[in-house]
Amino acid sequence: MKLNIKKYMLALGIAVTLLPGCNDDFMERYPLDEITDESFWKSETDLKMMLNSLYPLYIIGHKSGWADSDTYPFGVTGSPLMYADVYSDNCVRTGSEFSSLAGELVVPTGAGESTGWYWWNLRKVNFFLTHYDKAELSQKKKNAYAGEAYFFKAWEYYKKVLYFGDVPWLTRDLNVDSEELYAPCTPRAEVMDSVLMCINRAIEWLPAKADQEVDRLNKDQANFLKARICLFEGTYRKYHKELNLDGTKFLQECVTACKELLGKYSLYTDNSGESYWKMFTAYDFSNNKEVILGRTYIENEFGHAFQRYYDQNNSNRQSMGATRGFIDEYLCIDGRPIYVGGSEGNYEENPNFEGYGMWRELENRDPRLTQTICRPGEHVTIYEGGIVSLDENGINYPKINYNTNGSTVTGYRVIKHWMGDMEEQDRTTNGIQAAIEFRYGELLLMYAEAKYELEGTLSQADVDMTINALRERAGFDFVKYPTSKLVVGQEPADPRLDKIYAEKLDYPVSPLLREIRRERRVELAMENHRYEDLMRWKAGKLLTVPLRGMRMTDEMLELYSGKYEQKDPSKPGAERFSATKATVDKDIFLDEDGFIICYPKSPYKYTIKGTLPWEDYCYLWPIPREEITMNPQLEQNPGWEEAENDK
Numbered sequence: 001m002k003l004n005i006k007k008y009m010l011a012l013g014i015a016v017t018l019l020p021g022c023n024d025d026f027m028e029r030y031p032l033d034e035i036t037d038e039s040f041w042k043s044e045t046d047l048k049m050m051l052n053s054l055y056p057l058y059i060i061g062h063k064s065g066w067a068d069s070d071t072y073p074f075g076v077t078g079s080p081l082m083y084a085d086v087y088s089d090n091c092v093r094t095g096s097e098f099s100s101l102a103g104e105l106v107v108p109t110g111a112g113e114s115t116g117w118y119w120w121n122l123r124k125v126n127f128f129l130t131h132y133d134k135a136e137l138s139q140k141k142k143n144a145y146a147g148e149a150y151f152f153k154a155w156e157y158y159k160k161v162l163y164f165g166d167v168p169w170l171t172r173d174l175n176v177d178s179e180e181l182y183a184p185c186t187p188r189a190e191v192m193d194s195v196l197m198c199i200n201r202a203i204e205w206l207p208a209k210a211d212q213e214v215d216r217l218n219k220d221q222a223n224f225l226k227a228r229i230c231l232f233e234g235t236y237r238k239y240h241k242e243l244n245l246d247g248t249k250f251l252q253e254c255v256t257a258c259k260e261l262l263g264k265y266s267l268y269t270d271n272s273g274e275s276y277w278k279m280f281t282a283y284d285f286s287n288n289k290e291v292i293l294g295r296t297y298i299e300n301e302f303g304h305a306f307q308r309y310y311d312q313n314n315s316n317r318q319s320m321g322a323t324r325g326f327i328d329e330y331l332c333i334d335g336r337p338i339y340v341g342g343s344e345g346n347y348e349e350n351p352n353f354e355g356y357g358m359w360r361e362l363e364n365r366d367p368r369l370t371q372t373i374c375r376p377g378e379h380v381t382i383y384e385g386g387i388v389s390l391d392e393n394g395i396n397y398p399k400i401n402y403n404t405n406g407s408t409v410t411g412y413r414v415i416k417h418w419m420g421d422m423e424e425q426d427r428t429t430n431g432i433q434a435a436i437e438f439r440y441g442e443l444l445l446m447y448a449e450a451k452y453e454l455e456g457t458l459s460q461a462d463v464d465m466t467i468n469a470l471r472e473r474a475g476f477d478f479v480k481y482p483t484s485k486l487v488v489g490q491e492p493a494d495p496r497l498d499k500i501y502a503e504k505l506d507y508p509v510s511p512l513l514r515e516i517r518r519e520r521r522v523e524l525a526m527e528n529h530r531y532e533d534l535m536r537w538k539a540g541k542l543l544t545v546p547l548r549g550m551r552m553t554d555e556m557l558e559l560y561s562g563k564y565e566q567k568d569p570s571k572p573g574a575e576r577f578s579a580t581k582a583t584v585d586k587d588i589f590l591d592e593d594g595f596i597i598c599y600p601k602s603p604y605k606y607t608i609k610g611t612l613p614w615e616d617y618c619y620l621w622p623i624p625r626e627e628i629t630m631n632p633q634l635e636q637n638p639g640w641e642e643a644e645n646d647k
């Protein structure tokens with residue numbers, strides 16, 4: 001289901017003040033206390049008006065306008081769906097790494113959006129829940145609107161718990177003299193039980209999909225959010241044993257929520273061989289049965305600048321490149337990894353793996369790889385002057401230095417979400433590319449993971465319905481390569497990844513769980529999931545795997561020698577190419593194996609040759625110092641004060 005943000009805002013005549021991304025939206029410009037008189041809460045329009053300001057706070061999509069403001073707490077500029085993976089091990093950005101990933105985050109002085117410790121969104125939700133029952137409507141109708149508020153409250157608190165663990169559970173909108181301002185945090189277990197209550201109430205009260213009002217929430221979307229919340233909490237409790245909390249109930253509830261949606265939706269395919277890529281390059285989702293919740297825009301009325309930023313890999317904003325560690329996770333076309341035996345330094349290579357350099361590692365791999373990462377000569381790399389044509393433009397090889405706008409940093413240029421549409425780019429801030437928030441592919445992965453975490457295994461039928469269905473949609477040929485189909489008990493060996501897991505995690509990862517997690521990383525890349533996954537799996541130390549880019553073979557060094565910075569106009573288009581000079585030990589730095597080192601000269605002392613630090617206290621974020629000063633009953637999350645004293 002799509003949500004047409006502009007439509008439901010315009011209907012109330014307050015579109016300007018409710019635009020997403022505005023700092024002065026309706027609820028900010030008009031203090032809550034000023035609209036509490038009895039006359040306001042009478043009509044259905046009153047309830048809608050209050051709720052409409054919440055939608056763009058949670059269903060962010062590609063944001064709106066220039067989207068220059070950061071999406072916090074990560075501090076990512078632009079579309080969070082696309083760029084949030086720079087706050088993980090999937091991608092790196094130009095310039096320096098985030099200070100918080102580099103071990104330099106300190107306890108902030110004051111609260112605010114940038115710290116994650118902000119509560120005005122929740123105040124809006126609670127304000128509605130305090131007053132909605134005054135409306136002169138049927139109880140069923142009032143409850144349906146309250147279901148929307150409970151949906152957003154569950155979403156808000158699940159994210160707060162991700163960042164902070166224990167947080168204050170607030171049941172009403174607060175004023176300066178509210179006693180709750182001086183109460184201690186509510187224990188995580190109580191908060192998450194309350195979150196479960198909220199999302200269950202949303203499921204109970206929201207209308208079925210067939211009965212929903214256009215552009216408002218329904219039961220299916222609430223069940224999806226419930227599955228996401230419960231998988232998060234169930235796995236977090238399982239792997240963070242220091243909490244001494246049992247995650248079984250949440251995993252069971254995840255499975256239950258998933259079952260409500262299984263078979264009601266289907267994976268998108270258009271038989272083009274590029275269904276995966278095309279799914280993210282649509283203007284609407286009217287013919288897409290995979291999308292459960294999406295955000296759409298209206299031409300010349302309400303849009304974004306996502307493709308404008310993305311042109312030549314976001315050349316004027318936050319540029320990024322995929323990491324080699326992420327690329328290496330993709331299977332070969334036979335369903336086996338790039339290394340099938342041996343040990344580090346003496347790995348046995350998959351015969352389908354063509355090695356590194358000149359983008360050979362992209363060949364004969366999971367079809368999603370080249371629908372996520374761009375080969376030179378395809379899509380964005382040949383987008384020039386409003387024309388996508390290899391014959392006319394030739395090849396622009398990716399820039400691979402650390403600080404230049406438009407550089408991929410690593411040599412692996414991301415293609416997912418890129419439309420290559422001149423008309424969309426020329427819309428500037430009125431772009432109308434739609435954004436997917438909830439999709440059936442993620443639901444299948446949640447179901448598979450929750451079933452495994454509950455039972456320790458999956459039936460072959462479950463694997464076929466989930467992981468194998470995703471692989472088939474991606475383009476794996478099960479007939480030609482029978483091993484590309486995942487078979488329980490016959491999972492492929494992966495000595496490279498198994499070694500990483502053994503070194504970085506404090507618990508064993510079975511071959512089947514390894515494949516479940518691999519599938520999730522590959523399928524959901526650049527959709528703002530990786531950081532949360534690492535946190536709930538207690539896998540933060542995976543961030544300490546050295547961040548690397550492409551291998552600079554002799555061929556690559558020749559290409560970036562400076563001889564080919566300009567195209568030769570006398571040659572046919574396909575034979576013309578340019579590659580911006582990249583000098584070793586000046587523009588780029590290489591490790592002992594010839595791979596590009598990411599962040600080689602970090603301004604942060606704990607980042608060493610592209611290797612980020614990690615301390616387990618970083619699983620939770622610090623509470624701002626002034627909040628604890630004003631409310632002595634608040635306790636700082638463990639480890640932060642000690643770490644700051646050490647610095």
